Amino acid sequence: MKVYLDNNRLTPVDPQVYNVMKPFLEDIYGDLNGMHYAGAKTRKAYNEAVEKCYASLNASTKDTLIFSSSSTHSNRNLFMSIYIEFILTGRKNNIIVSEREPQDILDMARFFEEQGCRVNYLPANSDGVIDVERLTDYITPRTALVSVSMVDSESGAINPIEEIVEICRSYEVPFHTDATQALGRIPVDFQRLDADYLSFSSQTLHAPSGLGGLFVKGSVELNSLIKNESLNIAGIVALGKALEIASDALGFEVEDMRDLRDELEEGLRELDGVEILVPWALRSPNTLLIACEGVESESMLYELNQAGIACYSATINPFGDYKQRFITDILGLDSKFRYTTVGFALNKNTTQDEIKYTLKAIKDALEYLRSFSHVDVNKIEE
Amino acid sequence: MKVYLDNNRLTPVDPQVYNVMKPFLEDIYGDLNGMHYAGAKTRKAYNEAVEKCYASLNASTKDTLIFSSSSTHSNRNLFMSIYIEFILTGRKNNIIVSEREPQDILDMARFFEEQGCRVNYLPANSDGVIDVERLTDYITPRTALVSVSMVDSESGAINPIEEIVEICRSYEVPFHTDATQALGRIPVDFQRLDADYLSFSSQTLHAPSGLGGLFVKGSVELNSLIKNESLNIAGIVALGKALEIASDALGFEVEDMRDLRDELEEGLRELDGVEILVPWALRSPNTLLIACEGVESESMLYELNQAGIACYSATINPFGDYKQRFITDILGLDSKFRYTTVGFALNKNTTQDEIKYTLKAIKDALEYLRSFSHVDVNKIEE
Numbered sequence: 189m190k191v192y193l194d195n196n197r198l199t200p201v202d203p204q205v206y207n208v209m210k211p212f213l214e215d216i217y218g219d220l221n222g223m224h225y226a227g228a229k230t231r232k233a234y235n236e237a238v239e240k241c242y243a244s245l246n247a248s249t250k251d252t253l254i255f256s257s258s259s260t261h262s263n264r265n266l267f268m269s270i271y272i273e274f275i276l277t278g279r280k281n282n283i284i285v286s287e288r289e290p291q292d293i294l295d296m297a298r299f300f301e302e303q304g305c306r307v308n309y310l311p312a313n314s315d316g317v318i319d320v321e322r323l324t325d326y327i328t329p330r331t332a333l334v335s336v337s338m339v340d341s342e343s344g345a346i347n348p349i350e351e352i353v354e355i356c357r358s359y360e361v362p363f364h365t366d367a368t369q370a371l372g373r374i375p376v377d378f379q380r381l382d383a384d385y386l387s388f389s390s391q392t393l394h395a396p397s398g399l400g401g402l403f404v405k406g407s408v409e410l411n412s413l414i415k416n417e418s419l420n421i422a423g424i425v426a427l428g429k430a431l432e433i434a435s436d437a438l439g440f441e442v443e444d445m446r447d448l449r450d451e452l453e454e455g456l457r458e459l460d461g462v463e464i465l466v467p468w469a470l471r472s473p474n475t476l477l478i479a480c481e482g483v484e485s486e487s488m489l490y491e492l493n494q495a496g497i498a499c500y501s502a503t504i505n506p507f508g509d510y511k512q513r514f515i516t517d518i519l520g521l522d523s524k525f526r527y528t529t530v531g532f533a534l535n536k537n538t539t540q541d542e543i544k545y546t547l548k549a550i551k552d553a554l555e556y557l558r559s560f561s562h563v564d565v566n567k568i569e570e
Numbered sequence: 571m572k573v574y575l576d577n578n579r580l581t582p583v584d585p586q587v588y589n590v591m592k593p594f595l596e597d598i599y600g601d602l603n604g605m606h607y608a609g610a611k612t613r614k615a616y617n618e619a620v621e622k623c624y625a626s627l628n629a630s631t632k633d634t635l636i637f638s639s640s641s642t643h644s645n646r647n648l649f650m651s652i653y654i655e656f657i658l659t660g661r662k663n664n665i666i667v668s669e670r671e672p673q674d675i676l677d678m679a680r681f682f683e684e685q686g687c688r689v690n691y692l693p694a695n696s697d698g699v700i701d702v703e704r705l706t707d708y709i710t711p712r713t714a715l716v717s718v719s720m721v722d723s724e725s726g727a728i729n730p731i732e733e734i735v736e737i738c739r740s741y742e743v744p745f746h747t748d749a750t751q752a753l754g755r756i757p758v759d760f761q762r763l764d765a766d767y768l769s770f771s772s773q774t775l776h777a778p779s780g781l782g783g784l785f786v787k788g789s790v791e792l793n794s795l796i797k798n799e800s801l802n803i804a805g806i807v808a809l810g811k812a813l814e815i816a817s818d819a820l821g822f823e824v825e826d827m828r829d830l831r832d833e834l835e836e837g838l839r840e841l842d843g844v845e846i847l848v849p850w851a852l853r854s855p856n857t858l859l860i861a862c863e864g865v866e867s868e869s870m871l872y873e874l875n876q877a878g879i880a881c882y883s884a885t886i887n888p889f890g891d892y893k894q895r896f897i898t899d900i901l902g903l904d905s906k907f908r909y910t911t912v913g914f915a916l917n918k919n920t921t922q923d924e925i926k927y928t929l930k931a932i933k934d935a936l937e938y939l940r941s942f943s944h945v946d947v948n949k950i951e952e
Contacts, residue, residue, distance in 0.1 A: 192608055197601040198801070206595050213588050213778055219579040223871045224880035226574055257639030257780070258801065268650060272685075276658075299795065303654075391801060396595055398639070398780050398802025413681065419580070419640065419773060420780025489605045498606035 190496045191542040195392070196341045196369055196475060196533040197500060201426075202394035208429045209396075212422035219419065230421045237428030241401065244431035245371075245386070247378040250406030255399065255416050255424060259368045259389035260292040262402035263335075266364060266385055267296040269411040270333045275305045280332035282306040286318045286347070287513060288340050290366060291503075310336065311513075314520045316345035316466040323355050331361045338370035342502040342531055343466045343515055344475025346374060353382050362408070368392050372434030372536075373442060373472050384408050390423065394535070395430035399423040441536045446473035448543045449534050455547040459554065465519055465529070474534040477502060479516055479525040483557045488530045491553035497546055502529040572878045573924040577774070578723045578751055578857060578915040579882060583808075584776035590811045591778075594804035601801065612803045619810030623783065626813035627753075627768070629760040632788030637781065637798050637806060641750045641771035642674040644784035645717075648746060648767055649678040651793040652715045657687045662714035664688040668700045668729070669895060670722050672748060673885075692718065693895075696902045698727040698848040705737050713743045720752035724884040724913055725848045725897055726857025728756060735764050744790070750774050754816030754918075755824060755854050766790050772805065776917070777812035781805040823918045828855035830925045831916050837929040841936065847901055847911070856916040859884060861898050861907040865939045870912045873935035879928055884911040 192200065212233065218226025220234050241253055256262045267283075274280035285297045287309040297307045308326035313319040318336050327334065334356050336347050349365055356363040364385035370376050371388050378386055384405045391397030399420060404410060453476050456462050461481030480488060485501035492499055502515045516525040532546070574582065594615065600608025602616050623635055638644045649665075656662035667679045669691040679689045690708035695701040700718050709716065716738050718729050731747055738745040746767035752758050753770050760768055766787045773779030781802060786792060835858050838844050843863030862870060867883035874881055884897045898907040914928070 190607070192600075194601065194604050194606065194608065197604060198599060200597075200599045201595050203596075209595075213583050213591075214585075215582075217580060217582045218574075218880065219576065222576050222579060222880060222882065223868070224576065224875040225572070225878065226576065226880045257643065261639065261643070264795075295794070295797075303658075396802065396804050398805045412677070413646075415677075420778065422778050423780045486605070493606040496607065498600065498604060498608045500604065 189542070189545050191498070191538075191546050193497060193499045193532040193534060193538070193546065195535040196344075196531070198391045198397060199394045199535050200537075201396050202430065202433060204433060205395050205426050205430045209422045209426040212425055217421075220421065233425050234421060237425045240428035240432045244435040245376055245378045245403060246380070247403050248406060251378065252404040252406070252410060254402045254404065254414055255420075256402065257398055258391070258400040259366055259387045260290070260400070262387040262400045263290070263292050263364075263366060264296060265414050266387070266402060267293070267300075267333070269413045270362075271300060271303070271305075272413065273411050274332035275300065275303065280330045282308065282326070282328065282331045284308045284310055284323065284326050284331055284334045286310040286312070286336040288312050288318065288343075288345070289335060289337055290341060290368070293335055293366065312340075312345070312518045314518070315470055316340065316343045316515070316519055317470055318347045318352070320348050320351045320355070323352060327355060327359050327361055329359055329361070331359065333362050333364055335364040335366070337366040337368075338376070339367075339373065339472045340466075341369045342500070342529075343477045344369070344472035344533075345466045346370075346470055346472060349381065349383070357382065369472060371431065372437055373474055375438055378403050390427050390430065393427070393430040393434050395426040396423065399427050401427070437536055442473050445534050445536050445538060448538055448540060449474055449476055449532075451540070452476055452532060452543050452547055456550065459551065462554070463521060463525065465515065475531065476533075477515070477529055477531040479521060479528045480530065480554060481524065481528065483554060484527050485529055487557050488528075488553055491557060492530070492546075492549055495549040495553070497549055500531045500533070502531060571924070571927050573880070573920075573928050575879060575881045575914040575916060575920070575928065577917040578726075578913070580773045580779060581776045581917050582919075583778050584812065584815060586815060587777050587808050587812045591804045591808040594807055599803075602803065615807050616803060619807045622810035622814045626817040627758055627760045627785060628762070629785050630788055633760065634786040634788070634792060636784045636786065636796055637802075638784065639780055639802075640773070640782040641748055641769045642672070642782070644769040644782045645672070645674050645746075645748060646678060647796050648769070648784060649675070649682070649715070651795045652744075653682060653685070653687075654795065655793050656714035657682065657685065662712050664690065664708070664710065664713045666690045666692055666705065666708050666713055666716045668692040668694070668718040670694050670700065670725075670727070671717060671719055672723060672750070675717055675748065694722075694727070694900045696900070697852055698722065698725045698897070698901055699852055700729045700734070702730050702733045702737070705734060709737065709741050709743055711741055711743070713741065715744050715746055717746040717748070719748040719750075720758070721749075721755065721854045722848075723751045724882070724911075725859045726751075726854035726915075727848045728752075728852055728854060731763065731765070739764065751854060753813065754819055755856055757820055760785050772809050772812065775809070775812040775816050777808040778805065781809050783809070819918055824855050827916050827918050827920060830920055830922060831856055831858055831914075833922070834858055834914060834925050834929055838932065841933065844936070845903060845907065847897065857913065859897070859911055859913040861903060861910045862912065862936060863906065863910065865936060866909050867911055869939050870910075870935055873939060874912070874928075874931055877931040877935070879931055882913045882915070884913060
C-alpha cells in the first residue's frame with residue numbers, strides 16, 4: 189500500500205483539474221494578447237479562470253490578481269518591490285516577519301538585513317501560533333511590511349491573522365499573508381480579511397505545481413515591478429478550477445479529512461513517548477506533527493517510506509542573524525525532542541484504510557527503531 | 571482552413587512533449603526534496619530532464635541552470651540581481667541593452683534609469699541587426715551588463731552575438747543573451763558562445779508555456795537572489811524533451827520550414843507595395859516581417875484572421891526616456907510604412923498548403939483593403 193501524507197508540500201493533481209487543462213495542452217493555444225482567433229480562445233478561458241479565482245477567495249473586482257510561478261515567486265516579487273519602494277528610498281526602515289514564515293520569506297528577510305534594514309522576527313508562542321502581543325513591541329509607522337502566514341506549513345498552526353491585520357491597520361502598515369497552507373483547508377475571505385497582499389500556490393491545491401498568485405487590495409498602488417509574468421494558460425485554467433473545487437470542499441470534504449486526521453491523532457495519543465504538537469483547536473484540519481522520544485526523524489521517515497508511507501519532518505530554518513529555533517523548543521518540549529519530529533499532512537482523498545495502515549506502520553516503526561536506539565524510551569518516561 | 575503563424579510568441583504543444591509530461595499530471599507526484607518514494611520518482615525525472623537541457627545547448631556540467639516560469643522571469647531575476655550586486659553598491663554605473671530587446675528587458679532598463687543608473691541603448695543598423703560598432707562607444711569596465719537577444723522576436727534578425735561577446739570579454743563585462751527566438755531555429759552552443767548568461771522560454775519550444783531557464787557560466791559567482799523557483803516537475807520534464815527535439819530539428823526540419831518561409835517570401839516579393847524587412851541571409855529561418863503600403867497592420871490582421879490566419883504586427887516599444895523607434899524607420903523605410911507591418915512566424919509543422927493559402931489570403935486582403943483605403947498605393951508608387 190502507498191500512502192501519501194506530504195500534502196502540505198505538494199498535492200496530487202485532481203483529475204477534474206487535469207481535465208479542464210487538457211485542451212490547452214492539446215489543441216487550444218495562442219497568446220492571450222494575439223490579435224487572432226487563437227488569442228481570442230485563450231483570452232476567454234483566461235478570463236473565466238480569473239473569475240473563478242476571485243470568486244473562490246471572495247476578492248473584490250477592485251482587487252488585482254497577479255500570476256506568477258509559485259507563492260515563493262509571488263513573495264519574492266512583493267518583498268523586492270517593498271524593498272525598492274520603501275527601504276531603498278529611505279521612506280521606511282523596518283519589516284516584520286514571523287519566525288515561522290516559509291523559507292523563501294526568511295531568505296528575503298535576510299536580504300533586507302544584509303542591506304541594512306531592521307528586521308524583526310515575530311515569535312510563535314508555546315501553542316505554536318504567532319504571538320500577536322509581540323507585534324506591538326516592534327511595529328512603528330516606519331514599518332514597510334508585516335508578513336505572517338495564515339497556516340504553518342509544518343505544524344499546521346493557524347495564526348491569528350485577523351488580530352494582526354487590526355494592529356497593522358491601526359499603525360497604517362501594509363500586511364501580507366501567505367495563504368498557501370490555508371486554501372481548501374480553512375475559509376479564506378480576502379474582502380473580509382482586509383490584508384493588503386495575499387499569496388498562494390497551485391501545488392497545494394491539487395493543481396500542477398508551477399503557478400502562483402498574489403492578490404493585491406484595490407486600494408494599494410501597484411509598483412511597476414509587480415507584474416503578471418505568466419502566460420501559462422493551461423496552468424491558469426487549472427488553478428481557477430482547483431480554487432473553485434477547494435472552496436467547495438470546505439464543507440463535508442474537509443470535515444471528513446479532519447475526522448481521519450483525528451483518528452490518526454487519537455491512535456498516536458495512546459502511544460508512549462509520542463507528543464502531539466500544537467493544540468487540536470488551533471490546527472489546520474489536515475495536519476498532524478508529532479515528536480517521538482528516542483527516534484530520529486530521518487530513521488522514522490526511512491522506515492515509514494519502506495512501508496510505502498510518504499510524510500515529512502519539521503525543518504530547522506535559520507533566521508535572523510542565522511539563529512535557529514526548533515519547533516519543539518517553541519512548544520516547550522524537552523530538547524531531546526528536537527530531531528524527532530514527523531509530520532502527516534492528509535488530503536481530501538485520504539482514506540480510512542490508509543490511516544489505519546499508517547497508524548500500524550508508525551507503531552511498528554517506533555518499536556523497531558527503539559529496539560536498537562541508544563536512547564531508552566522507558567527510562568526517559570520514568 | 572486555420573493557419574497559425576504567430577510562433578515567435580507561442581508555439582502549439584508537441585504531442586511528443588505532452589506525452590512525456592502526462593504521467594506527471596496524472597499519477598507521478600511528490601516534491602523533489604521529499605524523503606520518500608514519491609520524491610525519489612520525481613527527482614529521477616528531474617535529473618534526466620536537466621541532463622537533456624544541458625546536452626541540447628552543449629552546456630558544461632560546471633554551468634548552472636536555473637528554472638523559472640519564463641524567459642521574462644529569468645531576465646528580471648538576472649537584472650535585479652545585477653542591480654543589487656553592482657549598481658546599488660556603486661561598483662558599476664552602467665548597463666547596455668539593445669534597442670530591440672524584448673519588452674521585459676526594456677522595462678528593467680527603464681527601472682535602472684529611474685534608479686539613476688546610466689543606460690545605453692544599442693541601436694540596430696539598417697539591416698535590422700544590432701550595430702556591433704556602437705558597442706565600443708558605450709562600454710567601459712564599469713558597465714555591469716550587456717544584454718542583446720540572439721534573434722529579434724519580430725523581424726527575425728539574427729544578431730552578431732559572437733562579435734559582441736568578444737568585445738564584452740575584452741572589457742571584462744558580463745554578457746547576457748535572451749535565446750528564446752533562437753532555440754530550435756539556429757544552432758546555439760553555450761560552451762562555444764562564451765556568454766555569461768543565456769535565458770530561454772518553453773513557449774517557443776512546443777512545450778506548454780510557464781517554464782523558463784537561465785544558464786549561468788560556471789565561472790560566474792551566483793548571487794543569492796538567483797534561485798530555482800520552479801517545482802513544476804511536469805513543466806521541467808516537458809522542457810527537457812522539447813529542447814531535445816528542438817536540437818534534433820536543426821537539420822532537415824528547420825530546412826523544410828525555411829523552404830516554406832521562402833516560398834511565402836518569394837510570392838510576396840512579386841506584389842506591389844510590399845517590402846520584405848531584414849535581408850534573407852540575416853534572418854531566422856521561420857520569420858518573415860513585411861510592410862504593406864497603404865494598409866494598416868490592424869486591418870490586415872483583422873482580414874487575415876477572418877480568413878483563419880493568425881499572425882502578428884511589430885509593436886513599437888518605448889525605450890530610453892520613453893522614446894520610440896519604429897522597425898521600419900530603423901530599416902530606412904519611408905514613414906508611411908510605420909503602421910503597416912505584418913509578421914509571419916512558421917513552425918516545423920507548417921505545411922505547403924497552409925503557405926499557399928496564406929499567400930492567396932494576403933493578396934486578397936491587400937486588394938480588398940486598398941480598394942477603400944485613403945492612401946492610393948499606385949500614387950505612392952509613382
